[in-house]
Amino acid sequence: MPSGVLKEITAEDRSYYMASDIMALLGISKSxxxxxxxxxRKECIDAGKLTKAYPAGRIPxxxxxxxxxxx
Numbered sequence: 157m158p159s160g161v162l163k164e165i166t167a168e169d170r171s172y173y174m175a176s177d178i179m180a181l182l183g184i185s186k187s188x189x190x191x192x193x194x195x196x197r198k199e200c201i202d203a204g205k206l207t208k209a210y211p212a213g214r215i216p217x218x219x220x221x222x223x224x225x226x227x
Contacts, residue, residue: 172214181226196223 167177178189193215200206200219221227 170217172211172216173220174214178215178220181224196220 175186175189178192179186193213196215201208
């Protein structure tokens with residue numbers, strides 16, 4: 157582990173999904189995963205659930221799981 161790093165964050169520890177996670181969950185290509193994230197992120201911002209300051213290329217796990225009926 158690099159010096160100064162307290163703990164490496166794993167995919168399970170994060171509160172968001174990245175394109176690679178979406179690719180694995182839905183079995184789609186990287187470009188399609190980014191399209192899904194872009195669309196869902198816009199919907200979240202329009203609904204007031206996210207701010208534009210939320211990092212691009214990520215979608216909250218809670219919203220994605222509800223939207224795709226996972227769990």
